[in-house]
Amino acid sequence: MNRRSTSTDLALIAGFAALVAVCALLPAIKVGAGIVPITLQTFAVLLAGAVLGARRGFLAVLLYVVVGAAGLPVFSGGASGLAVLAGPSGGYLVGFPLAAGLCGFLVERLPRRQVATNIPLIFLAGLLSSAVFIHTLGMAGLVLRADLTWGQAFDVDKVFWIGDAIKNLAMAIVATAVHRTFPDLLRRRAPRRQPETAATA
Amino acid sequence: MSLLGLYRPGSTWLHRLPASAKLLALVVAGVVVVVLRGPLSGVAALGVAVVLAAWSGAGVRRLVRALRALLLMMLLVAAYSAWQQGWERAVETGGDLLALVLLATVLTVTTPVDEVLDAVTRGVRPLRRVGVDPERVGLAFALMIRAVPSTLDLAHQTRDAARARGLDRDPRALLVPLVIRSVAHARATGEALDARGIADDPVV
Numbered sequence: 448m449n450r451r452s453t454s455t456d457l458a459l460i461a462g463f464a465a466l467v468a469v470c471a472l473l474p475a476i477k478v479g480a481g482i483v484p485i486t487l488q489t490f491a492v493l494l495a496g497a498v499l500g501a502r503r504g505f506l507a508v509l510l511y512v513v514v515g516a517a518g519l520p521v522f523s524g525g526a527s528g529l530a531v532l533a534g535p536s537g538g539y540l541v542g543f544p545l546a547a548g549l550c551g552f553l554v555e556r557l558p559r560r561q562v563a564t565n566i567p568l569i570f571l572a573g574l575l576s577s578a579v580f581i582h583t584l585g586m587a588g589l590v591l592r593a594d595l596t597w598g599q600a601f602d603v604d605k606v607f608w609i610g611d612a613i614k615n616l617a618m619a620i621v622a623t624a625v626h627r628t629f630p631d632l633l634r635r636r637a638p639r640r641q642p643e644t645a646a647t648a
Numbered sequence: 649m650s651l652l653g654l655y656r657p658g659s660t661w662l663h664r665l666p667a668s669a670k671l672l673a674l675v676v677a678g679v680v681v682v683v684l685r686g687p688l689s690g691v692a693a694l695g696v697a698v699v700l701a702a703w704s705g706a707g708v709r710r711l712v713r714a715l716r717a718l719l720l721m722m723l724l725v726a727a728y729s730a731w732q733q734g735w736e737r738a739v740e741t742g743g744d745l746l747a748l749v750l751l752a753t754v755l756t757v758t759t760p761v762d763e764v765l766d767a768v769t770r771g772v773r774p775l776r777r778v779g780v781d782p783e784r785v786g787l788a789f790a791l792m793i794r795a796v797p798s799t800l801d802l803a804h805q806t807r808d809a810a811r812a813r814g815l816d817r818d819p820r821a822l823l824v825p826l827v828i829r830s831v832a833h834a835r836a837t838g839e840a841l842d843a844r845g846i847a848d849d850p851v852v
Contacts, residue, residue, distance in 0.1 A: 455834070455838030455839070458834040458841060459831070459838065461788050461795055462791075462831070462833060462837070463830070463834070464792040464795075465796045465798075465799045466826075466827065469796065469800050472800065494827065498827070510789070510792055513765075513768060514792055517768065518653045518756045518759065518760075519653055520653040521796065524717060526717065527653040528714075528756030530749040532752070533678065533745075534721070535718075535722065535745065593725040593745070594737065594741040595725070620820060621823050624820075624824045624828070628828050629828075629831055
């Protein structure tokens with residue numbers, strides 16, 4: 448890894464952590480005829496993975512959660528502090544970095560040309576990641592903290608599914624657009640090419 | 649948006665206690681509350697939390713405002729478990745949960761964000777061996793906190809631009825420019841860090 452990429456990585460991780468925060472703070476966007484207001488927090492969580500890849504995506508969302516827990520009011524609705532993590536919906540927050548990591552892991556494994564064109568595949572990567580980590584850990588949090596049974600937690604969690612699908616669709620559309628604009632954001636898996644320092648130094 | 653969050657300056661013993669000690673105490677409280685069973689432990693935990701909250705000078709109003717959403721949810725949960733599992737369980741889980749949330753809020757009210765983040769940065773020092781660089785962690789905290797207001801600005805600009813074109817119902821017109829400009833800004837920041845020779849130690 449060269450020098451340029453490490454500080455740019457750090458800036459990208461911080462930038463996406465801030466983006467997740469902003470998306471959690473923005474008022475809900477109305478989609479379609481305005482019937483479905485969606486909040487953008489999980490959109491940005493999975494986007495961080497899809498745009499930055501597994502490692503940087505995981506770290507970006509982890510940074511967001513840590514800073515929010517430390518007291519900066521960046522959780523949805525401007526909440527902050529460890530109380531949000533300790534509360535009944537804390538499981539969802541714990542699931543966020545892991546979901547971003549998984550989503551990034553899957554998107555990194557797509558052929559590069561597909562990353563910039565294939566919206567359905569990225570959509571599926573996001574949907575799978577949020578099912579595996581966000582919803583499962585969210586329900587586990589409800590079971591542990593709110594003393595619900597798994598069945599009851601499932602009933603609560605179910606409410607979010609439609610919104611989740613819409614958010615992942617938006618995530619896939621935005622992620623492909625970003626990769627078209629910055630084709631070098633995800634690193635190549637096989638370091639066959641010369642590092643690009645020569646061109647920019 | 650105020651970046652101060654819930655923190656409220658003061659000089660009580662709770663304010664002077666180091667952030668790391670408070671974080672550790674909170675973790676211990678989380679375990680104790682789960683281990684102790686029975687309605688009495690829920691009431692006792694809640695009692696301790698209320699005393700500490702009063703001592704921290706947080707103020708009832710401030711606490712209620714901060715915890716409104718959580719309180720509502722916990723009330724529903726307590727009512728539900730009273731109905732399903734009897735009042736003892738409701739008191740236990742409701743008391744435990746409220747106590748933890750209150751204690752966590754006391755930490756947030758009595759500790760500035762940067763002190764908590766400093767404690768976390770110091771806490772990751774032992775991880776140096778596995779490739780985590782505490783200085784870079786601290787820099788990441790600083791960069792992110794700085795980036796929140798500027799990204800919020802970007803979001804407002806993007807929304808206004810979309811509205812001007814009559815596209816404020818189109819998620820694409822709202823989100824694509826926001827994210828692309830965030831990435832471009834982050835890359836410029838990365839180059840600026842390099843130009844100043846900051847964070848240029850290669851990792852791994």
